């Protein structure tokens with residue numbers, strides 16, 4: 001199997017991706033100063049930050065470079081979905097920026113995913129190769145939404161099908177909801193990285209998310225990484241909100257230890 005980590009065990013998560021370091025905060029903010037203030041407030045507390053379409057479109061690669069220079073582990077979440085040549089080049093540029101994780105849409109197909117892995121390797125130039133993850137089915141979509149775009153059946157079936165394909169294409173893992181973790185683990189093994197967005201602490205507004213879970217449920221189900229945006233960035237005190245989520249993760253982690 002090809003891997004984006006020829007020089008080390010592909011199945012070993014980076015050291016930051018453990019316990020509280022499994023928490024990645026989505027900096028879905030349009031203003032650079034707000035994003036940097038939030039990243040600074042959370043530095044040392046969480047495992048990493050995620051730069052997605054909103055912040056990247058507003059601030060460009062400069063914000064990614066700045067976060068990397070500050071010592072942040074950056075997940076560049078631009079969900080590439082294009083022809084293989086374009087995705088290879090985009091993944092190469094992302095790796096050049098020094099990100100720890102990048103992602104593509106699994107629906108782009110095997111060749112596109114293989115090209116993403118090649119690009120990530122090419123761009124890392126001696127530095128650690130970023131983890132390459134595949135988005136399976138967006139956590140905002142439910143079965144009715146999928147049917148509208150021609151995918152029948154439960155989201156879980158589509159997620160597992162796409163996760164298997166991602167693994168075959170040499171990707172390090174997938175982005176999926178907490179509800180599908182057990183099925184993905186059964187299909188792709190214990191070491192496959194599963195990054196889980198759609199996290200909502202109890203009594204929190206789901207917003208546009210559909211397949212949600214609490215931080216504790218995601219950890220108990222076996223998530224490798226939790227991606228949390230609005231419950232932290234929309235809080236009056238993001239650091240306190242992150243700490244509350246970390247406490248819930250640690251409790252769930254301890255409780256599910258054999």
Ligand code: C5P
Nearest residue numbers: 026052137138139175197198228229230
């Ligand atoms: O604010 P919230 O916690 O819903 O943010 C979730 C983040 O995870 C967003 O940045 C969103 O783009 C991202 N994401 C997602 N579902 C996926 C992949 C990524 O919600 N399948």
